Amino acid sequence: MRAVDGSLKRLQRDCIDLYTQHRVDIDTPIEEVAGTMKDLVKMGKIKAWALGEAGIKTIERAHKVFAPVAMQSQYSMAFRELEQNGIMDTCQKLGITIVAYSPLDRGFLGGNFNKNTTFHKTLDFRASMPRYTKEALEANQSVIEFIKKVAQSKSINDKPASVAQVALAWILSNKSFVIPIPETTKIHRLEENLNASLLHFSLNELKEINKELSKIVIIGDRYAPNSDAAKSVGL
Incomplete structure (x- = not known):
């Protein structure tokens, strides 16, 4: 309650649109968390709440x-774990929107990283x-090369589509209940990201893209094994 009040004060708002628990708190039953969120909605302090990196149960x-x-x-063309572990299916069944963070794989899908x-x-x-070691960056160029091929046949406002735009447009086109949230510190990158919404793929195009993506083996875990970050996802 104190955290919400502090956020409202700093944001100079009467209500928070979406309040997110970014990691599951192993010391607090999720039922208690959900109940507290319900109370916050009744009090008018938040409109809705979200989980972060939670497991199916x-x-x-x-x-x-x-x-x-x-x-x-986390979800991107280079990290599709949600499709295999049942979380995406669970969210779709329950009517829960997936907010895809790192849709550009922490900058890798901008297309400018190399060994x-x-x-x-x-x-x-x-x-x-591990995903950003010299060896992994070199091995994972295969997904960048594939996205570049896709980009060659696409344009936005009469300009060739970029690797990043294809990566974001794929998320927007692939599943209607998934929303990417790319981050950047540069205005021109912000404009590039926003223009990705102008790029669309047909069902046949998506089928072929996903078929090719399934053949690409991505090297390197997203978090170091046994690290606190690795242990805090999928709970």
Whole structure:
């Protein structure tokens, strides 16, 4: 309650549209969390709530008490775990929107990373992730090359589509209940990302794209094994 009040004060708002529990709290039953969210809605402090990186059982248990409207999880053309572990199917069945964070795979699907790309050891958390080692970046160029081929046949406002735009447009076209949330610090990248909404794929195109993606093996875990981050997802 104190956290919500603090957020409302800092945001200078009377109500928060979507309040997200970004990781499952292993010390608090999800039923208690859902009940508290229900109270916050009744009090008019939030309009709805969302889970983050939760597993199927947690999603179902929360839904029985007070349904979350969204579930934030990592999802991209280079990270499709949600399609294999049942979470996407569960969210679709329960009418829960998936908010796809890192839809550009932490910048990798911008198309500019290669084996020579380095990350600051203390200021950039990607330096500790197996997905962004020299070996993984080199091996995973296969997905970039494929997306580039797709981009060659697409244009936006009479300009060739970029790798990033194809990656974002794929999420928007592939599942109607999935919303990507790319982040950037540059205005021109923001404009590029927004224009991805102008790019569309037919059902046949999506079928072929997904068929080819399924053949590509992505190297490297998203989090270091046994790290706190790795242990906090799928609970």
